[in-house]
Amino acid sequence: MRKIMITTAVSLDGYMEGPGRDISWHRVDAELHRHLNDLLAPLSAFIDGRVTHQLMADYWPTAGEDPAASREIADFAEIWLSKKKYVFSRTLQEDRWNTEVVREFDPEWVRELKATSGADMALGGANLTAQFMRHGLIDEYRLYLNPVVVGGGTPLFPPDLTMDLRLIETRPFGQGVVELTYRPGPNRS
Template sequence: MRKIVLMMSVSLDGYMEGPDRDISWHRVDDEVHQDANDFVAGMAGLLSGRVTHDLMADFWPTADADPEAPAVMAEFAAIWREIPKYVYSRTLEHADWNTTIVREVVPEEVRALKERRDAELGPGDLALGGAELAAEFLRHGLVDQIRLYVHPVLIGRGKPLFPDTDTVTGLHLAESRTFGNGVVLLRYDVERD
């Protein structure tokens, strides 16, 4: 069965964004971007909340139309347009770019999506993005792996990736990689009882 992989960037102090959704502190160079491209290209689909989806849909569909766009950005634009996307939203009425709108996180439906094999979804895991959606998936025990790009910066305040919880989730470090710019990739498998 495919995995659901939470894939996010965080500051060293655990924030996924600063105040006013600021992500200017992200240190994504060509090396980090290429790693993300390679990973996402192997995914069967992307799962995100409305805010994350809107941010992506506002930029990536035409990012490669800019002749000044770096090659890694142009490559990701093509990957993003083609990959199946599932956006979880109670309010979104329409979404383009190979996107399916899902109203609620229903664990049985998510498990069925993990098991689904057809021409639309194909092989590969499912990448999960967005703090609120990730919290909901974690609450239901639906996350199988966590892939964090930890940026070497302390931003002091903002939106934490992981909300307060009374649940302890065991993790097993499966991979770590340090990029030339100081970003560290940490990949953890979620331990199951």
């Protein structure tokens, strides 16, 4: 069975985005970008909400062509372009970049997708992530804790959700970012 993982930056006060969808505080240096590229390259697909997909589609298709782009940017552009993309949207009309639009969130459809053969998948998008959390569809949480407090915005975890997570691994990066890897289930001593 394929796993679904979330890889997201999070502030010390628990936000994925600051007020006004601000992500300028995300600290992604070359070391962290190489790590993310290595993590995401073997995956089979990106599963995103419309907003996240459109942000990605506005930048990554041509990012690698920029002569000023770093090797890490160019590498991720290739990764993003090469992967299957499932986008949950009722309004998006997209057929570029190997994208399949999924009109309605159906937990059973997601379970069937996970049961198909292939490599693991990455999940993105605040609202979609919350729906996946509520239905227990996320197998691994890779949180990149940034040493900033943003004071508001989009929380990583919905305020009405309670869940147990088990810490699997920690890894520090430059600029004070720490990767925290969790899987569902209670910590056991």
